[in-house]
Amino acid sequence: MPKVRTVSEHGSFRLVERGGCYAVIEARDGQIYGLHGEAGDRPSAPDRPDAAEAVVAPGDWNVEDVARRRFEELTARGEELARKIW
Numbered sequence: 001m002p003k004v005r006t007v008s009e010h011g012s013f014r015l016v017e018r019g020g021c022y023a024v025i026e027a028r029d030g031q032i033y034g035l036h037g038e039a040g041d042r043p044s045a046p047d048r049p050d051a052a053e054a055v056v057a058p059g060d061w062n063v064e065d066v067a068r069r070r071f072e073e074l075t076a077r078g079e080e081l082a083r084k085i086w
Helices: 048-053 064-086
Strands: 004-010 013-016 021-028 031-033 045-046
Touching: 004 048, 004 064, 013 048, 013 064, 021 048, 021 064, 031 048, 045 048
Parallel strands: none
Antiparallel strands: 004 013, 013 021, 021 031, 031 045
16 A cells, blocks of 8 residues: 655645655544545544554545645635634
8 A cells, every 4th residue: 555645734724645645634632534524523633654554544645736626625714714703
């Protein structure tokens, strides 16, 4: 199985790559989270390089441009929320 590597990181979001496929995960408080799951029950694992496989749903691995667009949308929303809070 190909190793997962972090391509880009912004705020709590990471764009990761595995064997030419890309996905977005979230990292907070020593844990990583997949983006899909029941409300309040997203898959999680300790924040280690080998753990991304456990939290990314098979259908969430995409070609780079699709995953990168998702990553940019999520980071933009996070910045917008931060501006509203502060």
